[in-house]
Amino acid sequence: MAQDSTNSISFELKKVDEKIRNILFENNNFLTENFIDFILNGSKKIRSAVAILSVKSFGYDVSDEQTTICALGEIIHNASLIHDDIVDKSDVRRGKPTLNSTLGNSVAVLGGDFLISVVLKELLKFNNDNVLRRFSNMFLTLCDGEINQLGEKNQLVSIEKYLEKSEKKTAELFKTILFSVFAVDDLQKHFDFAEKFGKNFGLAFQIRDDVLNYCSKSTDKPVLSDYENGICTLPIIFYAEEKNIEDFCKIKISEVQNSSAVGKSIEVCEKFVNIALDLTADFSDNQYADALKNLCQDLKRI
Numbered sequence: 001m002a003q004d005s006t007n008s009i010s011f012e013l014k015k016v017d018e019k020i021r022n023i024l025f026e027n028n029n030f031l032t033e034n035f036i037d038f039i040l041n042g043s044k045k046i047r048s049a050v051a052i053l054s055v056k057s058f059g060y061d062v063s064d065e066q067t068t069i070c071a072l073g074e075i076i077h078n079a080s081l082i083h084d085d086i087v088d089k090s091d092v093r094r095g096k097p098t099l100n101s102t103l104g105n106s107v108a109v110l111g112g113d114f115l116i117s118v119v120l121k122e123l124l125k126f127n128n129d130n131v132l133r134r135f136s137n138m139f140l141t142l143c144d145g146e147i148n149q150l151g152e153k154n155q156l157v158s159i160e161k162y163l164e165k166s167e168k169k170t171a172e173l174f175k176t177i178l179f180s181v182f183a184v185d186d187l188q189k190h191f192d193f194a195e196k197f198g199k200n201f202g203l204a205f206q207i208r209d210d211v212l213n214y215c216s217k218s219t220d221k222p223v224l225s226d227y228e229n230g231i232c233t234l235p236i237i238f239y240a241e242e243k244n245i246e247d248f249c250k251i252k253i254s255e256v257q258n259s260s261a262v263g264k265s266i267e268v269c270e271k272f273v274n275i276a277l278d279l280t281a282d283f284s285d286n287q288y289a290d291a292l293k294n295l296c297q298d299l300k301r302i
């Protein structure tokens with residue numbers, strides 16, 4: 001994500017950081033510093049940026065409750081990454097050692113559980129059924145997406161299954177945060193935008209992440225780690241289709257990078273970005289709407 005796209009909301013994003021820090025200090029334990037370091041250093045907070053830019057594009061100021069929703073969304077996102085790194089046996093995230101690699105799996109599992117519990121406790125304070133329902137649905141959907149992925153390990157899946165899993169494990173959190181920033185301020189008229197924009201932006205985001213795993217530009221995790229973990233992503237699906245391969249283990253991974261599968265995957269990513277962009281067409285001309293559109297365009301830069 002280019003820094004320029006979020007310059008106009010740097011004040012609001014700092015407030016999200018402050019909120020995260022306050023929530024974690026209020027629920028202090030020996031992992032607090034690790035959590036703060038993991039969540040605040042190196043994260044682009046793209047979910048918060050999408051939510052804040054959407055709120056401001058519609059002409060609202062960001063309320064304290066909306067800032068809290070963003071903070072809770074970021075905490076959940078990071079809890080899911082802590083768990084994801086255990087599942088993927090990853091040693092590095094955002095260029096730094098993961099919690100599982102430094103403190104072991106037991107601490108990392110419980111650390112992630114703790115963060116989820118903190119978020120649940122904080123969510124109850126809103127006393128808002130729409131927010132609670134949306135978040136609880138998201139917890140279920142996220143886990144379901146990850147469990148499906150585990151069940152399909154080392155298997156070739158269809159594009160439809162890949163998109164379904166990606167919507168669950170990634171787009172669902174974008175949708176939830178976006179929906180909840182409107183729900184917490186009783187702005188029902190924007191729910192439809194939230195669900196649709198979150199879905200399409202989230203899908204493009206995951207496809208981009210999956211394509212980057214086949215490019216040397218990937219800085220966040222080792223290149224080809226998805227394949228090594230038996231995870232079937234879009235480049236593999238297109239490559240297998242092209243070569244008529246029916247067995248995941250028969251994929252010649254070195255060929256995928258230089259095949260047309262990468263370009264075809266980028267086209268699918270662009271398709272979802274364009275749907276997200278169409279949803280912003282009704283925004284009146286303002287710097288926040290422009291920034292949100294830039295954020296979409298950033299996803300096309302692979």
Ligand code: FPP
Nearest residue numbers: 079080081083084139142143146169170221
């Ligand atoms: C990163 O995807 C991981 C996710 C999008 C979701 C992970 C969800 C869980 C582990 C379920 C637990 C849920 C909660 C609420 C804690 P990736 O592996 O494709 O991306 P990466 O490249 O960042 O590793």
Ligand code: MG
Nearest residue numbers: 084085088090
């Ligand atoms: Mg992963």
